[in-house]
Amino acid sequence: MRCSALLAATAMFLVCTSLPLVGQDNPLSATNAPAQQPRPLPKPVNLQVLPKDIPPQDLVKLMRGYSQALGVHCSFCHEVNEQTHKPNFAADTKPDKAMARTMIAMTQEINTKFMTQIHDPDAMPADKTVSCGTCHRGNTMPAQFTPKPEDHEHPAGSMPMQHPQ
Ligand code: HEC
Ligand code: HEC
Structure with a gap:
């Protein structure tokens, strides 16, 4: 009983930690565990914005x-061979990958150049870090902001211009 629970936990761990590209060829299931060692992640060969020595897991x-x-899935930015269904992560064929590079550089610059100038004692480090999700929030195109219908008693952004008599 304890042993099979441990085995299931190990299988879950392996499923969760194996890469999609490694796991897809040979999907692991709780029934065929223990699985073989995942292949080592290939070294990236075409990084232009991210640090070239970034560990593959990171x-x-x-x-x-x-x-x-x-x-989105990885294939939103990365080419996948139609016949073999193998992804080619180093290829620069998809326009969204190029846009993502600009977005990565933009986000880095917002954080290093501008957010470092904000000294807000109330903000936790995560509060003052702009990430892709800050703007995208799960959408490929950031959703357009629609202000809430105006509250007439307390219009958003209003300042008391005159003191009531
Ligand atoms: C929003 C676009 C986007 C998505 C989604 C995305 N990637 Fe990437 N990926 C990039 C960009 C941009 C680069 C290149 C970064 C650079 O030039 O420094 C890259 C590079 C890589 C590389 C390095 C390739 C090489 O050899 O240079 C790997 C591996 C990779 N991505 C895997 C993945 C996996 C796995 C997923 C899904 C979990 C994924 N990517 C999802 C944009 C994306
Ligand atoms: C400051 C807000 C902001 C941040 C932060 C941001 N984006 Fe964007 N992103 C945008 C806007 C706005 C657009 C639409 C630009 C356009 O279409 O001209 C966009 C478009 C994109 C697109 C093209 C989507 C499409 O459907 O054509 C990709 C890919 C993308 N962003 C990736 C990223 C990634 C990856 C990150 C984090 C590294 C990121 N973005 C961070 C605002 C942001």
């Missing part, structure tokens, strides 16, 4: 973050 974590922030 790179994949970032990539998962981008996918979640935009509500």
Whole structure:
């Protein structure tokens, strides 16, 4: 009983930690555990904005973050071979990958150049870090802001211009 629970937990761990690209070929299930060792992640070869020496695990974590922030799968930015269904992460064929590079550089600059100038004692580090999700919130195109219907007693952004008599 305890042993099979442990085995299931191990299988879950392996499923959750294996990369989609590694896991897809050979999907692990609770029934065929224990699984073979996941293949080591390939070294990135075409990084132009991110640090070239970023550990592959950290790179994949970032990539998962981008996918979640935009509500997309990896193939939104990365080419996938139609016949073999194999992704080619290094290829620069998709325009969204190029746009994402600009967005990564933009976000880095907002944080390093501008957010560092904001000294708000109430803000936790996460509050003063702009990320893809700050703007995208799960959408490929950031949703347009629509102000709430105006509250006539307390119009948003109003300042007491005159003191009531
Ligand atoms: C919003 C677009 C976007 C999404 C979604 C995305 N990526 Fe990326 N990915 C990029 C960009 C941009 C680069 C190149 C970064 C650079 O030039 O520094 C990249 C680079 C990579 C690389 C390095 C390739 C190389 O050899 O240079 C890997 C691996 C990778 N992505 C994997 C993934 C995986 C796995 C997913 C899904 C979990 C994913 N990406 C989702 C935009 C994206
Ligand atoms: C300051 C707000 C902001 C931040 C932060 C931001 N984006 Fe964007 N992003 C936008 C806006 C606005 C657009 C629409 C631009 C356009 O279409 O001309 C956009 C468009 C995109 C697109 C093209 C989407 C499409 O459907 O054509 C991609 C891809 C993208 N962003 C990726 C990212 C990634 C990845 C990050 C984090 C590294 C990020 N963005 C951070 C505001 C932002």
